[in-house]
Amino acid sequence: MIKSSLYGLTLEQLRNWLPEHGQKKSRASRIWEWLYQERVHDFTGMSDVRQECLDVLSEHFTMNSLSEHVKQESSDGTVKFLLRLQDGNLIETVLMRQKYGLTVCVTTQVGCNIGCSFCASGLIKKSRDLSAGEIVEQIMHVQRHLDAAGQGELVTNVVVMGIGEPFDNFEHMSNFIEVIKDRKGLALAAKRITVSTSGLPDKIKEFADSSLQVNLAISLHAPNNELRTHIMKINRAFPIEQLMDAVDYYLEKTNKRIMFEYILLRDVNDQREHASELAELLSSRKSMVSVNLIPYNPVDEHSQYQRSTEESILGFYDTLKKNNINSTVRMEHGTDIDAACGQLRSKQMKNNAEAKANGKSDVKTDAGRLAMG
Ligand code: SAH
Numbered sequence: 001m002i003k004s005s006l007y008g009l010t011l012e013q014l015r016n017w018l019p020e021h022g023q024k025k026s027r028a029s030r031i032w033e034w035l036y037q038e039r040v041h042d043f044t045g046m047s048d049v050r051q052e053c054l055d056v057l058s059e060h061f062t063m064n065s066l067s068e069h070v071k072q073e074s075s076d077g078t079v080k081f082l083l084r085l086q087d088g089n090l091i092e093t094v095l096m097r098q099k100y101g102l103t104v105c106v107t108t109q110v111g112c113n114i115g116c117s118f119c120a121s122g123l124i125k126k127s128r129d130l131s132a133g134e135i136v137e138q139i140m141h142v143q144r145h146l147d148a149a150g151q152g153e154l155v156t157n158v159v160v161m162g163i164g165e166p167f168d169n170f171e172h173m174s175n176f177i178e179v180i181k182d183r184k185g186l187a188l189a190a191k192r193i194t195v196s197t198s199g200l201p202d203k204i205k206e207f208a209d210s211s212l213q214v215n216l217a218i219s220l221h222a223p224n225n226e227l228r229t230h231i232m233k234i235n236r237a238f239p240i241e242q243l244m245d246a247v248d249y250y251l252e253k254t255n256k257r258i259m260f261e262y263i264l265l266r267d268v269n270d271q272r273e274h275a276s277e278l279a280e281l282l283s284s285r286k287s288m289v290s291v292n293l294i295p296y297n298p299v300d301e302h303s304q305y306q307r308s309t310e311e312s313i314l315g316f317y318d319t320l321k322k323n324n325i326n327s328t329v330r331m332e333h334g335t336d337i338d339a340a341c342g343q344l345r346s347k348q349m350k351n352n353a354e355a356k357a358n359g360k361s362d363v364k365t366d367a368g369r370l371a372m373g
């Protein structure tokens, strides 16, 4: 039987769970300290918690729903982890070193149903949502990697930008954020957590209404419906007008800024006229938005797209700037280790397929079970 992860419970949920199973509510805080401050690897490490309590916990929960399958370290300090779930599926988690801290990028689903035309995730349909515990454990896995190095480094930032559409797994994503924000746990500041969505309007509104209050990023990638539908088929169901309606609701409700992500695809959406159109679209919200320009990481299966030239990237940036739209060009991390979304998994999948074809499949995964992002 696959047990759920103890890391999926908020402190409140653990406090309620314990008395329901004959244990004292007051033990919850100490258990949390063992999980998030001492960062023990299993129940036996919780040395001052009564054995009876540990028995009942371990009967219902695991603390190890992930195991490391592959780890790749880049010369710029980026580390990419290919992690195996209890059911054999593989997911990716990335650690990036940035000026302002250590950022972890987490996966929320095994595969993705949104199927954007440029993304490795879209290649395989979602087979399931990750539980809150499986998302929290990705952070713990990276934190333990840092602990093992003995430099006292801590994960300081989290971006929900790995495989999957977080707003298509809203409840688990929300629980995950509650857990990592908790002051008695990892105590990550809300302003250091960013959730990225392909733009589901109702969920953006629900997010605005929630108590989560972390940063929102929206993958826009085009300034008009025709082009956006061509790049992201989700735009057919939720066109830009509906998305902007949800954006305005969010801005009004939270008074927090939104970051729009815009992948630059050569000769598709990267010309100055696209930048002018984008500036026009955002003009009434100028003070509350910024644009993050993302150099495209080529994906073999999407050979119709190429990375923009440096000249186009600068031209696009310059046009936004002239129109007073705040923008940045995303720094790349770990290009020498396939750190771009989905690439390590993609490669691993191909290797497995080749190994199978050659009759030497020693890795237990196949294309259908490998998460893409
Ligand atoms: N599903 C969510 C979050 C995961 S994707 C979303 O779409 O926002 C996170 C970011 O990675 C998105 O902005 C996405 O557009 C970007 N991305 C996906 N594939 C990419 C690629 N090949 N090169 C560069 N960015 C990519």
Ligand code: SF4
Pocket (backbone or CB within 6 Å): 112, 113, 114, 115, 116, 119, 120, 121, 122, 162, 163, 164, 165, 198, 219, 373
């Ligand atoms: Fe899914 Fe995001 Fe990739 Fe689109 S860009 S297929 S929404 S992971």
